Amino acid sequence: MATVLSPETIDGLVADARESGMGLDGAGGLLGQMMKAVLERDLRVEMADHLGYEAGDRVGRGSGNHRNGSFEKTVTTTAGDITVDVPRDRNGEFTPVVVPKGRRRLGQIDEMILSLYARGMSTRDITAHLAEVYGATVSPALISKVTDVIADEVIAWQNRPVDEWRFPPVVANQQ
Template sequence: MGLWSKEQLRAFIRENKLVTAQDAQNALKDLFAETIQEMLEAELDTHLGYEKHDVKNKQTTNSRNGKSKKTIASEYGEQEIVVPRDRQGEFEPVVVKKHQSNVTGIEDQIIALYAKGVSTREIQDHLQHLYGLDVSPTMISNVTNKIVPLIKEWQNRPLQSVYAVVFLDAI
């Protein structure tokens, strides 16, 4: 993944008792589900106009109202997530729409576009064109802001002192 140092990765492997490739796949599946959860939470924050437990900035009569379970399918297989709800029932999730159960490829598109420096409005147009998702630039900013700490950690990771390089010249 490149987001962790070798020590952190080894600790993760020991902690999760990863032995086989299937074990690693299951661990990635869990990480993916957590990322989708954070994206849904960011989307609800955008919809309500305030973050969870930030009642000082609440300027609406609507509020959070629990969560509902949902099973989704992605590149990592099937997993169960919980979709946050609002009290007035106005929240329409965009990342994982109501009645949508397949999210294959969406997560890669958002991260890839963000990594290439694409603006939030261009990401919005791209998601609309490819997936029919209507998302606001504010929601995209909120989602990417939750991912930024992981990106910064990866960018500032210590590099190895030596890398193996193979150069082939075919004439």
């Protein structure tokens, strides 16, 4: 497996975080800041791909569409709540992939909610767990919306017809 960051780079990041008093995870932690930087960098790459030219490139002049600033969007990730700057284009045609329109949760947050729910945790327990472990602010109402997605499937499974026994019927002692 290829290593994306060298051990020295990771050691340097952790040392800088500790020296500045920053935690590794939680609100304002190193992992959250790295997640923000990676998401914003990817969004800029997506915008360049969408427009067909890099920011500041003369090719974009007179192209009919160009960058038009950005807007802040708070998303819940496994690194906690992160506010990212999502770029926009003049024509409003840019549809980001890494931070899709209308989505407020990224990564495996929905899957994690469903897994905890399937293990019998209440919506309030799941809310507390996500806040405690990931620093994520998620309401019990949101948890209910996510779990409602599978509620119909659970009910259908519970009400499914039971297969006939595969064993021959027991015959009373015939004499």
